[in-house]
Amino acid sequence: MPTRQPIVSVLGHVDHGKTTLLDQIRGTAVVKKEAGAITQHIGATEVPIEHIYAVCKQMIGSKKFDMPGLLFIDTPGHQSFTSLRARGGSLADLAVLVIDINEGIMPQTLESISILKRFKTPFIIAVNKVDLIEDWTVNKDEPFALNVRKQSDKAAASFDDKFYKIIGELYEHGYTADRYDRIEDFTKSIAIVPISAKNGIGLPDLLLMLIGLAQRFLEDTLEKEEGPAKGVILEVKEERGLGQTVDVIIYAGTLKKGDTVILGTKGKPLVTKVKAILKPKPLDEIRDPKDRFDSVKEVSAAIGVKLMCQSLEGVVSGGPLRAAGANPDEARDEVSNETKVN
Ligand code: GTP
Ligand code: MG
Numbered sequence: 274m275p276t277r278q279p280i281v282s283v284l285g286h287v288d289h290g291k292t293t294l295l296d297q298i299r300g301t302a303v304v305k306k307e308a309g310a311i312t313q314h315i316g317a318t319e320v321p322i323e324h325i326y327a328v329c330k331q332m333i334g335s336k337k338f339d340m341p342g343l344l345f346i347d348t349p350g351h352q353s354f355t356s357l358r359a360r361g362g363s364l365a366d367l368a369v370l371v372i373d374i375n376e377g378i379m380p381q382t383l384e385s386i387s388i389l390k391r392f393k394t395p396f397i398i399a400v401n402k403v404d405l406i407e408d409w410t411v412n413k414d415e416p417f418a419l420n421v422r423k424q425s426d427k428a429a430a431s432f433d434d435k436f437y438k439i440i441g442e443l444y445e446h447g448y449t450a451d452r453y454d455r456i457e458d459f460t461k462s463i464a465i466v467p468i469s470a471k472n473g474i475g476l477p478d479l480l481l482m483l484i485g486l487a488q489r490f491l492e493d494t495l496e497k498e499e500g501p502a503k504g505v506i507l508e509v510k511e512e513r514g515l516g517q518t519v520d521v522i523i524y525a526g527t528l529k530k531g532d533t534v535i536l537g538t539k540g541k542p543l544v545t546k547v548k549a550i551l552k553p554k555p556l557d558e559i560r561d562p563k564d565r566f567d568s569v570k571e572v573s574a575a576i577g578v579k580l581m582c583q584s585l586e587g588v589v590s591g592g593p594l595r596a597a598g599a600n601p602d603e604a605r606d607e608v609s610n611e612t613k614v615n
Contacts, residue, residue, distance in 0.1 A: 279340070280575045281365060282368045291371050294399065317577030320343045320480075329416075346522065358384065366491055367490070370389070374402055374467070377442060397486060399465075399475070403417075416475065418478060448463055451463075466482055500527070502534075504594035506590055507522060509590065521577070522577050523575065527571055528550060528571060528572055529596075534582065535597060535601070546583045551568055551581070589612075594608075595608050
């Protein structure tokens with residue numbers, strides 16, 4: 274059974290390090306140039322499984338997983354973007370909640386957790402910025418499981434202080450969580466992976482925990498869904514040389530050039546045609562914006578792409594996309610209903 278890649282949303286309070294984490298995941302790939310090209314999709318980063326093998330080599334040796342990779346979605350942490358976070362949460366198969374170890378639980382941390390609970394999205398917590406702990410020994414890209422053993426008593430004590438404060442706060446809010454390497458029953462506790470997004474510490478542990486989570490919870494949901502595309506609108510953007518474009522995440526089905534699509538607007542759904550599907554090139558080829566994309570005939574979930582359409586009038590970020598397929602009325606009703614909900 275062909276499986277699609279899990280969609281992994283990254284959520285958390287503003288400035289806690291979500292984008293840096295994704296930069297680091299992409300960056301390592303570009304610098305090291307190992308097997309499999311890392312592609313940066315719009316608002317989304319595709320991480321092929323070969324890359325995960327390379328990053329996690331120290332921890333897994335030559336072990337392989339039955340999964341094509343992970344599609345990461347970055348969300349904004351600023352308080353005014355609740356609806357985008359909710360969208361990110363709603364289309365996610367899995368999530369990473371990022372918490373700055375020095376700041377602890379903040380309002381959008383709690384908001385993110387409640388979004389994940391609402392959509393029943395399995396998630397792990399990345400406690401970030403461990404490199405800022407006084408006297409912390411930073412070894413770039415090191416698994417946390419190794420890095421933590423190299424710390425001085427002082428650094429270790431300071432880490433434990435901050436870390437267990439966060440666990441305590443989570444507990445007060447009704448969540449049982451612990452360091453991932455200390456959990457015996459993963460169905461009872463939320464796993465926390467300490468990381469430094471800036472230095473890549475803990476990235477191998479984090480990626481492996483995500484794969485573990487996918488294997489535990491997603492076996493049935495990752496079968497490739499045939500049929501017309503379903504997606505979410507990330508952003509409508511004026512692109513130099515291209516005019517108005519729309520960035521979307523396709524989370525189910527297949528989208529073809531020429532497809533009639535129905536898009537969410539503030540009013541009645543917009544029915545339009547896809548003129549071009551633009552797939553971002555690997556990150557290291559991004560130079561002139563005009564060369565950044567490959568124009569392709571079709572794409573299948575899960576993927577982030579930029580679309581040129583006949584019209585994009587009134588289209589709203591966070592709104593739904595449906596390809597009309599054989600049942601345009603049904604598709605339009607779906608878009609209508611989803612737009613109302615949000
Ligand atoms: P929003 O998207 O606005 O919610 O923020 P974000 O969560 O994406 O945070 P971002 O990645 O932009 O990081 C915010 C700041 O924290 C930047 O200055 C980063 O360089 C810094 N930062 C992120 N991760 C780390 C880390 O692991 N260590 C250190 N020292 N700084 C970090
Ligand atoms: Mg960010």
